[in-house]
Amino acid sequence: MPRVLAIDYGKKRTGIAVTDEMQIIASGLTTIPSETAIAFLKDYxxxxxxxxxxxGEPKQMDYTPSESTExxxxxxxxxxxSFPYLSIERVDERFTSKMALQTMIDSGLKxxxxxxxxxxxxxxxxxxxxxYLSKKK
Known part of the structure; x- marks a missing residue:
């Protein structure tokens, strides 16, 4: 079974996560400079x-586009x-950075x-x- 890949694209950095082949577990893959994203993905x-x-689709609290939308x-x-054969799904990325920070706190990172x-x-x-995986089930 092919994987599902998630991209948190930003002006400077891009976070990438991927599922296992059974599409059960999501794991962080890497963070790369955003200008290298297409080259990295071609290789991957x-x-x-x-x-x-x-x-990720950045939105404000009222669902209007955020400043990074452009x-x-x-x-x-x-x-x-670059990848016309791949299916893309846009997903709401509101709160993911706050949730990520809380995850880091909860896991005991200094x-x-x-x-x-x-x-x-x-x-x-x-x-x-x-x-996405949770909603898919």
Whole structure:
């Protein structure tokens, strides 16, 4: 069974999470500089079967687009051109960063470790993916 991959795209960093082959468990894969995202994904897709990609959709509390929407929409267009054969699903990413930070606190990470924004992005992508898997069942 192919994997599902989640992307938490940001202006500077992009968090990536992926399921296992049975699509049961979501795990953080990595955080990369955003400008390298397409190249990283080309390499990843050449090695792993992926059937669907979730891309975070940033929204304000009132469901209006956030200030980073323009940057993410540009990435989505590049993604579609680079990988026209892949199914994309946009998912609400509100609160994922706060949930990621709380997860880090709950797991006992020290304050210095919790300031690692790359780890927050990776955990955020994992939360989006786990939420998707939970709703799918």
């Amino acid at each position: 897709f050449s090695k792993e079967k992926v059937e669907k990609v979730l891309i 940057v993410i929409e540009a990435f989505v267009e590049k993604f579609k051109k 304050k210095k470790q919790r300031q690692n924004k790359a780890l927050i992005d990776e955990i955020s992508a994992t939360i989006m993916l786990q939420d």
